[in-house]
Amino acid sequence: MTRPRLTLPLGSPLQLLLLACSFALSAYAGVRLLDGEWFEIALWIVGAALVHDLVLLPLYAAADRLLVRASGPRRTWVGYVRVPAALSLLLLLVWFPLITGQVTTRYTAATALPADRFLEHWLLTTATLFAGSAVLFVGRRRRKPTAPRGR
Amino acid sequence: MRRTPFSPSFWRSPLRGPWFTSVLGVVLLVGITVLFVTGLLSYAAYNPDLSPVNDKTPDKGLLGFYLFSWPTDPHWLYRLTQGVHVTLGITLIPVLLAKLWSVVPKLFTLPPARSVTHALERLSLLLLVGGGLFEFVTGVLNVQLDYIFPGSFYPLHFYGAWVFFGAFLAHAVLKMPTAWRNLRQLREERNDLVSVNPDPPTVSRRGALGLVGGGSLLLFGTTVGQGFDGLRWSAVLAPHGADPGSGPGGFQINKTAAYAGVTAADRSEEAWRLVVRGRTGTVRLSRAELLQLPLHSSSLPIACVEGWSTSDQWWRGVRLRDLAALVGYDGDPPDVFVQSLQRHGAFRRAALRANQVADPRSLLALFVNGEPLTPDHGHPARIIVPAAPGVLNTKWVAELTFGDL
Numbered sequence: 377m378t379r380p381r382l383t384l385p386l387g388s389p390l391q392l393l394l395l396a397c398s399f400a401l402s403a404y405a406g407v408r409l410l411d412g413e414w415f416e417i418a419l420w421i422v423g424a425a426l427v428h429d430l431v432l433l434p435l436y437a438a439a440d441r442l443l444v445r446a447s448g449p450r451r452t453w454v455g456y457v458r459v460p461a462a463l464s465l466l467l468l469l470v471w472f473p474l475i476t477g478q479v480t481t482r483y484t485a486a487t488a489l490p491a492d493r494f495l496e497h498w499l500l501t502t503a504t505l506f507a508g509s510a511v512l513f514v515g516r517r518r519r520k521p522t523a524p525r526g527r
Numbered sequence: 528m529r530r531t532p533f534s535p536s537f538w539r540s541p542l543r544g545p546w547f548t549s550v551l552g553v554v555l556l557v558g559i560t561v562l563f564v565t566g567l568l569s570y571a572a573y574n575p576d577l578s579p580v581n582d583k584t585p586d587k588g589l590l591g592f593y594l595f596s597w598p599t600d601p602h603w604l605y606r607l608t609q610g611v612h613v614t615l616g617i618t619l620i621p622v623l624l625a626k627l628w629s630v631v632p633k634l635f636t637l638p639p640a641r642s643v644t645h646a647l648e649r650l651s652l653l654l655l656v657g658g659g660l661f662e663f664v665t666g667v668l669n670v671q672l673d674y675i676f677p678g679s680f681y682p683l684h685f686y687g688a689w690v691f692f693g694a695f696l697a698h699a700v701l702k703m704p705t706a707w708r709n710l711r712q713l714r715e716e717r718n719d720l721v722s723v724n725p726d727p728p729t730v731s732r733r734g735a736l737g738l739v740g741g742g743s744l745l746l747f748g749t750t751v752g753q754g755f756d757g758l759r760w761s762a763v764l765a766p767h768g769a770d771p772g773s774g775p776g777g778f779q780i781n782k783t784a785a786y787a788g789v790t791a792a793d794r795s796e797e798a799w800r801l802v803v804r805g806r807t808g809t810v811r812l813s814r815a816e817l818l819q820l821p822l823h824s825s826s827l828p829i830a831c832v833e834g835w836s837t838s839d840q841w842w843r844g845v846r847l848r849d850l851a852a853l854v855g856y857d858g859d860p861p862d863v864f865v866q867s868l869q870r871h872g873a874f875r876r877a878a879l880r881a882n883q884v885a886d887p888r889s890l891l892a893l894f895v896n897g898e899p900l901t902p903d904h905g906h907p908a909r910i911i912v913p914a915a916p917g918v919l920n921t922k923w924v925a926e927l928t929f930g931d932l
Contacts, residue, residue: 384641384642384646391648395647397697398697401692402658404588408586408587408590408682409682409686409689412682416678417683421658421660422653422657425656425657433628473672479673482672483766485783485785486672486781487781488780488903489769489780497763498764500763
């Protein structure tokens with residue numbers, strides 16, 4: 377009666393139809409996309425998903441968990457570190473090539489703009505974010521010295 | 528099994544749930560649709576069907592179905608569409624990251640496929656996530672001139688967008704009803720995103736959304752200024768957040784003369800002659816001779832595919848349609864094929880359509896902001912056309928060939 381099924385059930389035929397349309401469109405563009413360094417391009421697409429899901433996300437999730445653990449049971453200050461750190465790392469992630477200076481030569485040659493400002497601006501922005509967070513933290517603690525929130 | 532991501536109890540965050548994912552999903556649905564449309568508009572703005580030199584994706588086939596003659600009005604059209612495309616794309620990065628974070632447990636769902644449809648849907652998700660990240664990564668790298676991607680930016684970003692959009696459409700249709708229901712219901716439905724073994728919360732869901740929104744706001748606030756001369760100082764990390772000097776030529780440069788391989792000897796009064804070809808033959812003009820022709824002014828911006836732009840600059844030069852008249856097109860200006868002195872660059876040859884040539888604001892500019900063009904802005908002469916992408920405003924013009932392309 378409960379013989380294990382060896383074949384997959386079909387699922388919703390309407391969804392199947394929709395997915396078929398979607399794959400047809402992606403394939404039409406895909407053959408044109410892969411006309412060139414096809415292996416490298418496919419690697420970039422699959423690699424982008426894998427690197428994000430299996431490297432970047434676990435890394436920042438683990439860092440956040442460490443931070444929460446280090447903060448002890450009261451956790452009153454976690455947010456004040458987490459938010460500026462997350463924002464600073466976000467800026468680094470987006471502007472990594474400019475901040476790390478790996479495009480300095482081409483950038484300056486093409487645009488006639490100096491490239492050394494990016495690292496400086498990122499550090500200053502990071503400092504501002506942490507300083508702002510510290511001011512907020514101190515300000516809020518002063519206002520409620522006897523009734524800290526949290527459990 | 529508890530210690531591996533394949534076990535539901537591995538996922539501990541109390542934030543994950545249908546409401547959180549739905550909010551982010553709806554933002555991306557709207558945002559990515561705008562990105563896609565403005566991206567398609569940018570392709571149309573190049574007038575790729577006018578001439579092969581304008582088209583970096585000639586084997587586009589049906590994907591160019593929507594192409595139309597790019598207008599010259601309003602003169603800030605490309606500045607707006609491409610500014611939105613790049614600035615919004617950068618602004619959406621935190622939303623994309625948060626959305627992917629919110630659904631990551633689904634990557635590890637067991638069994639891997641419950642049905643044929645489910646298996647195909649998961650394959651489609653690979654195109655959705657991989658294709659989406661590919662589009663964001665190539666875009667973000669390109670605006671920073673970090674050309675490490677495998678091939679030319681134009682075909683990668685254009686075809687990649689269609690590959691991604693196929694998967695995006697299916698995902699939107701499949702998930703939209705659920706997302707809508709989740710947002711309208713006061714009580715949340717429980718689903719497999721909700722942790723079965725949650726840690727105590729360290730932040731509320733609204734707080735987490737606040738962080739995502741704050742990240743978007745920070746990126747927006749430090750990028751949007753590269754589209755306005757008066758706000759440029761605020762774009763502290765954006766590529767075009769500083770001015771190259773001051774004075775009449777102190778506005779944004781896409782590629783310098785040195786970068787494009789244009790030498791002072793090429794541009795010199797003795798060497799340079801503008802060659803104008805047309806119905807009645809060929810005319811050669813020195814810069815001094817050009818200055819004898821009627822000069823006109825127009826206030827137009829430079830707007831780059833990289834998303835930055837300048838405010839309107841005051842250009843002065845010879846109308847393109849007057850140059851067309853010199854070679855036999857009096858009153859009915861045709862298309863024009865423009866060649867530059869520059870030795871490198873994908874757009875050292877470019878084509879402009881008849882409507883662009885006919886616009887009285889379209890100039891072969893000799894002056895900008897009251898002074899002769901600087902070498903980096905295209906001295907001895909450059910094209911300036913309302914609403915056209917920056918690269919079609921050819922600098923260091925050497926030849927103009929009027930005629931139907």
